[in-house]
Amino acid sequence: MALARNKMDAPSLSDAARPAPIVSRRPWTWYRLVEGITPYLLIAPLLILIIVFIYWPLIYSFYLSFFDWNFVRPDKTFVGFDNFTRLPNDPRFIRSLRGTFVYFVALVPIQVFLPLLLALLLWPIRKSRAQTSYRIMLFSPTVIAYSVAAVMWLWIFNPLQGVLNKVLAEFGVERINWLSDRDTAIWAIIIVATWKTLGFHLLLYMAALEAVPEDYVEAASLDGASNWQIMRSIRFPLITPTFFFVLVTTVISVNDDVFGAINVLTNGGPFESTTNIIYYLYQQGFQYFQIGAASAVAVIVFLATVLLTWLQFRFVERHVHYG
Amino acid sequence: MVKQTRRSFVGSTAGTLAGAAAATSLGAAIAEAAPAVGVAPVSRRAQDDRQKITFYHIFGTPPGGTPAASPAPMIQVIDAFNAQSTTTFIESQTPSTAYAEVLQKAQADIAAGNAPDLVITPWSNLNYADEGLGVIDLGTVGGDKLEDVLGNLRQEARDIVTKDDRVLGLPWGLSTPIVYYNADVFKQAGVDPETALATWDAFKTDAPKLQEALGGNPVIAFTFNKDWPAQTLVQCNGGRIVNDDGTFGFTSDEAKAAMQMVADLDKDGLYDRSTSQEIRPNFVSGATAVFIASVASLKGLRNDVAFTLGTAPWPTFADKARKASTGGSFIGVYTRDESHYAGIWEFFTFCTSQAGYEIWNQTGYINISTHDFPQLDGQAPAYTQFEEGLIRETNWPGARGLEAQTTWATFVERIWANDISVDEGVSEAESELSAIVG
Numbered sequence: 001m002a003l004a005r006n007k008m009d010a011p012s013l014s015d016a017a018r019p020a021p022i023v024s025r026r027p028w029t030w031y032r033l034v035e036g037i038t039p040y041l042l043i044a045p046l047l048i049l050i051i052v053f054i055y056w057p058l059i060y061s062f063y064l065s066f067f068d069w070n071f072v073r074p075d076k077t078f079v080g081f082d083n084f085t086r087l088p089n090d091p092r093f094i095r096s097l098r099g100t101f102v103y104f105v106a107l108v109p110i111q112v113f114l115p116l117l118l119a120l121l122l123w124p125i126r127k128s129r130a131q132t133s134y135r136i137m138l139f140s141p142t143v144i145a146y147s148v149a150a151v152m153w154l155w156i157f158n159p160l161q162g163v164l165n166k167v168l169a170e171f172g173v174e175r176i177n178w179l180s181d182r183d184t185a186i187w188a189i190i191i192v193a194t195w196k197t198l199g200f201h202l203l204l205y206m207a208a209l210e211a212v213p214e215d216y217v218e219a220a221s222l223d224g225a226s227n228w229q230i231m232r233s234i235r236f237p238l239i240t241p242t243f244f245f246v247l248v249t250t251v252i253s254v255n256d257d258v259f260g261a262i263n264v265l266t267n268g269g270p271f272e273s274t275t276n277i278i279y280y281l282y283q284q285g286f287q288y289f290q291i292g293a294a295s296a297v298a299v300i301v302f303l304a305t306v307l308l309t310w311l312q313f314r315f316v317e318r319h320v321h322y323g
Numbered sequence: 324m325v326k327q328t329r330r331s332f333v334g335s336t337a338g339t340l341a342g343a344a345a346a347t348s349l350g351a352a353i354a355e356a357a358p359a360v361g362v363a364p365v366s367r368r369a370q371d372d373r374q375k376i377t378f379y380h381i382f383g384t385p386p387g388g389t390p391a392a393s394p395a396p397m398i399q400v401i402d403a404f405n406a407q408s409t410t411t412f413i414e415s416q417t418p419s420t421a422y423a424e425v426l427q428k429a430q431a432d433i434a435a436g437n438a439p440d441l442v443i444t445p446w447s448n449l450n451y452a453d454e455g456l457g458v459i460d461l462g463t464v465g466g467d468k469l470e471d472v473l474g475n476l477r478q479e480a481r482d483i484v485t486k487d488d489r490v491l492g493l494p495w496g497l498s499t500p501i502v503y504y505n506a507d508v509f510k511q512a513g514v515d516p517e518t519a520l521a522t523w524d525a526f527k528t529d530a531p532k533l534q535e536a537l538g539g540n541p542v543i544a545f546t547f548n549k550d551w552p553a554q555t556l557v558q559c560n561g562g563r564i565v566n567d568d569g570t571f572g573f574t575s576d577e578a579k580a581a582m583q584m585v586a587d588l589d590k591d592g593l594y595d596r597s598t599s600q601e602i603r604p605n606f607v608s609g610a611t612a613v614f615i616a617s618v619a620s621l622k623g624l625r626n627d628v629a630f631t632l633g634t635a636p637w638p639t640f641a642d643k644a645r646k647a648s649t650g651g652s653f654i655g656v657y658t659r660d661e662s663h664y665a666g667i668w669e670f671f672t673f674c675t676s677q678a679g680y681e682i683w684n685q686t687g688y689i690n691i692s693t694h695d696f697p698q699l700d701g702q703a704p705a706y707t708q709f710e711e712g713l714i715r716e717t718n719w720p721g722a723r724g725l726e727a728q729t730t731w732a733t734f735v736e737r738i739w740a741n742d743i744s745v746d747e748g749v750s751e752a753e754s755e756l757s758a759i760v761g
Contacts, residue, residue, distance in 0.1 A: 070455050070722070071434035091755055092730070154600050160540050160610040180596045182742065266598060271737045286427050288726040289455065 058302065065295035072289075083296035093297075095272045096280035099186065103258050103276055104251075106190050111250045111257075115198055116243070119205035120231065126210075135206070139199035146196070146260035153192050153265060154179075179266055182273035189274050192261040201246050208242035209235065240320040247316065251308050255301075277301060373412040374666045378654075379425050380443035382496075382686075383417035396685045403682060404673045411666035422448075422652060430456060433657060440658040440667060444492060446483055446649055447551075447716040451724055453491055458655040461490040464664045465671070472668070475675035480691035483715050484653050492653035493671050497689045498619040499647045499713055500552050501704040502638070506631035508612040512536035520613075520635040523584055530593045533612045543588065544595035544602040546616040549739065550732035551650060554717055557581045558646035559639055564717045564731070571756065573731070574749050581640070582749070585739040596740045617650050618705035621687035625701070636704040647708040649716050651688060721760045730755055 065083050067076040087093045118138065125131045141149065156164050157178035165175055178188045216234050225233070236243075259278045262268055268275035268283070277297060285294030382397030394402065401413045418428040422445045429442040433456065444452050452458040462469055473481055473490065480494035502520055509516045512532040519529040526543075533542045545552040554564050560581035563572030572578060588594040595602055595611050606614035607627045615637070616624075625632055639645050654674075656667055673679040680692045689709050690696055698706060719727035734752040737743045743751070 071430055072456055089758070150600075154604075158601055158604070159597055160595075160601075160605050161608060177596055179598045179601065180740070265600070269598065269733070269736065270596075270740070271742050272733055283726075283729070286431075287423060287729070288723060289430060290723065290726070 061295040061298045061302075063295075064291055065299050067292045069291045070289040071291055076292075079292065083292045084300075086293070087296065087300075092272060092275075093277075093280060096275045096277045099272075099274060099276040100255055100278075102186055103190065103193075103255055107193060107254045107258070108247075108250055110190070110194050111197055111201060111254065112243070112247050114194070115201035115246075116205050118198070118202050119209060122202075122206065123209055126206075135199075135203070138202050141195050142197065142199040144196075146264050149192070149196065150261075150264035153188075157188055157265075180270045182270055185266055185270055185274045189258055189261045189265065192265065193258045196261070197257050201250075204242050204246060205239065208239035212238045237321045241322055244312075244317060244320045248309060248312050251312065252305055371412065373408065373410055374663065375412050375414050376441065376658075376663055376666045376670060377414045377416060377439040378441040378443075378670075379416050379418055379429050379439045380441075380654075381417060381420045381422055381425055381652075382443070383420060396683050400674060400679055400682045403679065404670055407673075408669060411669050413670055426456075429657065433457075433659075436659075438657050438659045440656065440660075440663050441670075442655050442657050443495070443652045444655040445652045445716070447718055447728065448725070449484065449486065449491060449653075450718045450720065452655050453486060453489075454722065456655075456657060458491050458657060461493065461656065461671075464656050465668050466664075468668060468672075472671045472675050475680070475692050475694070477691050477693060479709075479713070483649060492655040493674065494691055495654050495674070495683075495688075496619060496651035496686070497649060497691045497709075497713075498617040498651040498687075499649060499689065499705050499708050500546060500555055500615055500637070501618045501708070502635040503606070503614045503616060503620070503624060504633045504635065505606070505609060505612045505628075506633040508533060508536050508609070508630070509633070516633055516635060520638050523638045523640055526638050527584075527588065527591075527593075530588070531591070534593060537610065537612060539592075540610050541595040542593045542611060543613040543615070544597065544606060544611050545585075545739075546614070546620075547599040547602070548732055549735040550717070550728060551648065552615050553582070553732075553735040554648040554714075555637055555646070556585070558648065558714055559637060559643060560584075561640075561643055563714075565719065569720050571753055574753055579745050579749055582735070582738050583745045584640075586741050586745060589739055589741050594739060618689065618702060619651060619687050621699060621701050622685070632701065634701040634704050636707045645708065645711055646714055647711070649713045719760065723759045723761075727756050727759045730759060 064076075066078060066080060068079045068083075069076040122131050122134055156162050159165060159175055159177045159180070162178070164178065165173075168176070176184055178184050212235050216238075217230055220230050220234055255276050255278045258276060259282070262274055262276065262279050263282075266274045268279050278301070281294050281297040281301065284290045284297060378401070380397055382395050398415060401415045405412055416439070417425075419425050422443070425443060426445075426448065429439055432439055444458070461473070465472060469490070472493065476494055480497055481490065483497075484490055484492045484494050504516055504520065506516065509519070512529075512535065514529045514532050519525050519533075530542045534540065550564070557564055557573065557578040560577045562575045562578035562581060564578070566572040573582075585594060589596065595605060597605055602611075602614070603616075605611045607624065609628075609630055614624075621634070637645055637647055654671075658664070658667065674683070675692060677694050680690075680694055681696060684690055684692075684696045685699075687699055687702060689702075689705050690698075717728070718724065719731070721727070731752060734743075734748050734755075738745055738748040
């Protein structure tokens with residue numbers, strides 16, 4: 001609009017008076033070439049990595065899902081949609097879906113809200129040394145490898161000698177087979193997965209809370225707002241971008257997150273009660289070498305993830321305050 | 324914002340590179356110091372002009388045991404071979420101590436066009452090695468020198484790797500499940516192990532006394548993959564898991580009765596339902612009293628337990644004949660380079676020689692060579708079962724055989740832990756396995 005007005009207001013010039021268009025006469029030089037291609041060169045390494053390790057496998061998985069192949073046989077047998085149509089008739093796939101659903105329903109709220117709650121609890125002591133200790137304690141599981149953590153958790157959960165049963169026995173609780181009872185094993189996995197991922201989300205929330213301008217908080221305090229009102233109307237709205245990020249990434253990765261715990265603690269057992277779709281995919285692909293079937297599952301996981309992410313952007317993002 | 328100058332950029336880059344170099348050095352140092360689990364230590368890599376033969380195996384530690392101060396017997400065999408060969412160098416790699424994971428790596432490497440020359444392969448995957456991985460017939464590798472190697476091995480072992488007149492690997496680690504028991508607990512409970520472990524009926528009678536001595540803990544545990552001990556259990560009652568003609572044998576009355584026996588133990592709280600990672604520590608720490616596992620675990624268990632370790636053959640069902648199954652693995656040839664055949668054969672010749680096999684024989688596996696070596700203390704039950712005749716570990720048919728094996732193992736776990744009745748479990752297993760095997 002401003003541009004249009006300026007054009008209208010501009011004095012009209014005759015063709016003769018109009019200055020000749022500026023034509024660059026700078027010579028084609030190495031400098032200009034380097035300047036032109038430098039941005040592409042800078043992003044090229046990352047772009048190549050993304051193409052090789054993300055997009056190409058994605059496309060190739062789609063392709064492989066239509067074949068029966070074991071990675072080694074020179075010939076791939078085209079089977080059309082057989083790898084997809086066989087899944088609903090596979091009881092192990094159905095059991096894996098059930099596990100996927102349980103993990104999703106249990107872990108998404110836990111992984112999104114529990115770190116938020118902890119961050120808020122830690123906020124008042126943010127300037128004390130104790131908070132640093134809490135942060136270290138809560139974040140350290142994130143950087144501990146599952147294989148290492150498994151040794152500790154196996155001894156905690158051991159039904160005959162584990163510390164958990166020993167403590168519970170003091171309160172008269174009978175022995176619980178934490179990892180070998182179908183009713184408790186999945187909760188043991190959820191506990192370990194929560195322990196593992198809690199710290200990272202906590203750190204994100206803490207950083208977001210730090211970024212909330214104190215001016216707003218002070219102004220609200222002067223106006224007589226209570227701590228709860230400040231939290232509800234100022235702090236939380238201003239950290240919703242982080243909340244939304246945590247929500248989206250948790251929904252995407254929640255079933256990946258439990259894979260490590262499943263793999264090192266239960267191998268999907270007992271009786272496939274702790275398996276999920278990612279573990280089923282892993283078994284098909286890398287234990288049974290049914291690459292076509294595994295690729296079909298990967299395609300389903302991909303499409304489901306895209307759908308869930310779209311739904312979140314469609315219905316949740318509108319509540320996010322980007323400031 | 325800190326201003327970046329050329330000097331500071333160069334400085335920081337140099338620092339980063341120095342850090343990376345330090346990390347690399349640290350990695351190399353760790354690799355040197357690491358036990359034989361994982362990628363082969365640098366010192367064992369080929370460092371000369373000899374032809375390099377890669378060998379993936381699981382024997383970085385004594386089977387079932389913790390890393391020993393001295394190299395595991397397999398490593399010792401390889402080192403002894405490398406010390407005397409002028410033309411061939413065996414590069415030992417232990418990607419995992421689990422057979423399945425070693426096979427996974429091998430399969431991935433074959434797919435990537437970087438096939439390992441030799442891979443330790445479980446007997447139970449013989450069909451898959453043949454149909455899925457393209458294992459090479461030893462007749463092709465050894466040619467007219469085949470008998471120089473196979474002549475050093477007992478016929479029973481050769482039979483296990485022979486399929487359609489092709490010898491699909493070098494028989495190597497032949498095991499069988501045997502009974503390990505905590506002799507101190509038996510003594511404390513006043514139970515004679517010879518009597519109690521002679522038959523399953525006798526065991527069921529005496530097990531409550533053992534349980535009392537254990538403070539109420541379960542008494543008996545079966546080794547990791549439940550399909551393996553289940554095979555011996557069913558066979559000892561006159562049944563089969565998969566019949567010789569490929570049909571399902573686990574649906575027979577004999578098989579069901581054998582499975583019911585463990586489910587009954589579980590109902591009485593005598594069976595340790597713990598996970599595969601938990602059952603061995605439970606036994607080693609004295610929390611359970613009887614552990615049925617591979618004879619190859621003998622040395623490891625002996626190293627780890629603090630009580631008097633006893634061994635016994637499988638209990639029988641009344642007066643029925645004992646029919647234990649084989650376990651363990653053969654060395655499969657997967658090389659895609661024919662020029663490696665001579666080196667491989669030189670290694671196989673050493674492995675089966677008196678000198679090579681004597682080193683390997685320390686493990687606890689059954690001596691399947693024609694050489695005479697004294698038995699290890701506690702190994703007698705395995706030889707008893709061997710002389711009685713072992714039945715080949717179940718090879719599930721079809722391209723989805725590995726999946727069938729895992730599926731059956733899950734049903735065994737469910738039945739034994741009373742998650743499902745024997746009849747329902749067998750029926751569901753038959754249905755699911757039919758869909759998998761076809």
